[in-house]
Amino acid sequence: MKESEPHEDQRYIDALLNNDSVLVREIYEKWSAKVVAYIKKNNGDESQARDVIQETLLVIYRQAYEKGLVLTCPFEAYFFLLCKRRWLNYLKENHRKEVTIDDELTSLDIAAEQVADSTERYELKSKIIEEQLNAISEKCREIIKLTLEIKSLQTVAEKLGVTYAYLRKKKSLCMGRLTELVRGSNAFKNLNDQ
Amino acid sequence: MDERDYQQIESYLQKELEGEELARFEARMAADPEFAATVETYLAINSHLQARVDRKEGEENLKRTIGHVSAGHFNETNQKGKVISLKSRVYWAAAASLLLLISFVYILNLQSTPTYEEYAHYEPLTLSSRSENEQLLTQSAEAAFNSGQYTKASQHLEELLASNPDHINIKLYLALSLIEIGEYTRAEVHLKAIEQGNSIYAPTANWYLALSYLKQGDKRACIAALKNIPPESSKYKEAQELLKKLSR
Known part of the structure; x- marks a missing residue:
């Protein structure tokens, strides 16, 4: 992934690294409503959506800090996919397998899938290390x-x-x-x- | 792996291995996949834990920023939500009490019922020049929509939307074309997506949703959609006017 040109939305990743509150606010204004709507539609409420958004942004920050995350797709697609998957994982872990998810989890955006996969793997690896520590x-x-x-x-x-x-x-x-x-x-x- | 192996890996990590020692270490990595995998994991753990220590302060600061922004953002939207719901309760009460009156007057005054045609005036469709291979398609879509060939326009716009799924204007004009040709359900899917996806365009989406309901003769749904249009929207004036007419 190193050779790929970063997408212009790389600025949102940089904003997280630089603690840029103006752009963080922009992320919320532009995309949080979509995440909230999705989670509400799938057995969650707004406060759960707030947590999902917060955790997702922090994981992106951590990966970017340690691995120099390069965004090759629009931030929205990547961010929304991560929030969706995080919510699904939460439902699974809480044994609510009977719930139906009102959406397929794959995205048509292959670039977004790839970046989201790398973030998920990063988070999983971190978790394993923390556990064994x-x-x-x-x-x-x-x-x-x-x-x-x-x-x-x-x-x-x-x-x-x-x-x-x-x-x-x-x-x-x-x-x-x-x-x-x-x-x-x-x-x-x-x-x-x- | 034994104690000596790990001490060697630590030396490698600290860049203390030189010359022949380094060459031997690298040769072993190349020949012994188990050893190579251990080195890789050792280094990965070290880099992970090091990054965690180094970013500690930065992460705390970012957490605070996110916390502030999140609290501010959600309080604001919730307050807006509350105001609207309070207003709408008043509206509903008013609407209910007026309903009897209206139904009476309505019969006497059929002609004053507002129609979709009165309100459905669109800006001509102009899409910013897209990638070269989409130029032709873009032009066809514009020409079809602006000349009122909505079936054709909807087909072209659908095609454009497939490769630009986040383009709000394409989505919006596709919805308008679909309303024109009576494909209401499909139109509403797009309009509702816009309404939920981006606050700036939400009022516009609500306005066209209202027009769709108006065309279908669903007055109740039309009124509800109109009430979602906030005063700061450019459609507010027209929305209020239509509301007034509908509750007359």
Whole structure:
């Protein structure tokens, strides 16, 4: 996707990265009504729609921050598709399978599908990592967190009162444990099989 | 993978591997898919957690912005909604009490009933020049609509809409063509989509919905659609006039 030219609506992605409230407002004015109407039509209410919109915008921001999201389609198509899928996932998770969805979930816009897929995969991967992070020991979490916050291992070692060599080894083992857990999780395997 | 493997991966991540060591590491990655996949996941986890730490402040700020905008936006639209619903309750009460009177006067005064033709005056269709291969189609659509050949116009516009699904003007004029040829249900689908999709065009969509109902003789639905047109809309004056006539 790196070679593709970004769509002019890339500015909305940049707006999220730059915390540009004028454009964020524009997103709400232009497209939130459509999301609210869709969710209301499909067993939800306005406050649920508000949450879906908010979460969707934050996921887009996170992906853009970490991976440099390139939008190759209109923002509306991409954003609406993500909101729709998020709502459907919510209904599924809450065991409301009996509800009928008043729309097909595929979009005719292939570019929008692709960008939305990449965002969904990003979110899923993040979720797996966060989950497994909770499965490692408290001490490991602390070491990983500190080494990422304070980028110098030397400073962290001094702070913790251990040697540089010890800390370095400990960090790599904690990360190794986390790597094993992530790779061993079913969700991660499913994701890579797709 | 054992302890030494992970320490090596960490060294690779910190860019501490050089020369022969680096070459050996890369050769192993190329030859051993299991090792390569582990390295990849290790690096991905590191980059994810690093990004999470680095964007912490930015994310908090954005969350606040979104929270403010969301609260402001939804309060506004809800207040508008409340005003309208209050107004419409008054209107309905008035309409109900007038109904008896009207039905009586109506019989005596049939001729004053407003008609669709009185109100259905459209701006000529002009679409901004689209992609080259659509130019011909665009011109045909304009020519057909502006000369009143609505069946033809609806076919061309339908075709244009397929490749420009978000183009409001195409959708709007397609709906108008469909009303003209009596395809009300199909017209209403497009108008309702516009009404729900974009606040700026919602009043216009309501106006044409009202005209569609007027043409079908559905006075109740017509009045309801007219009442959705807010004072700031360019159609407000006409809408009020039509409302007055309808409740006369």
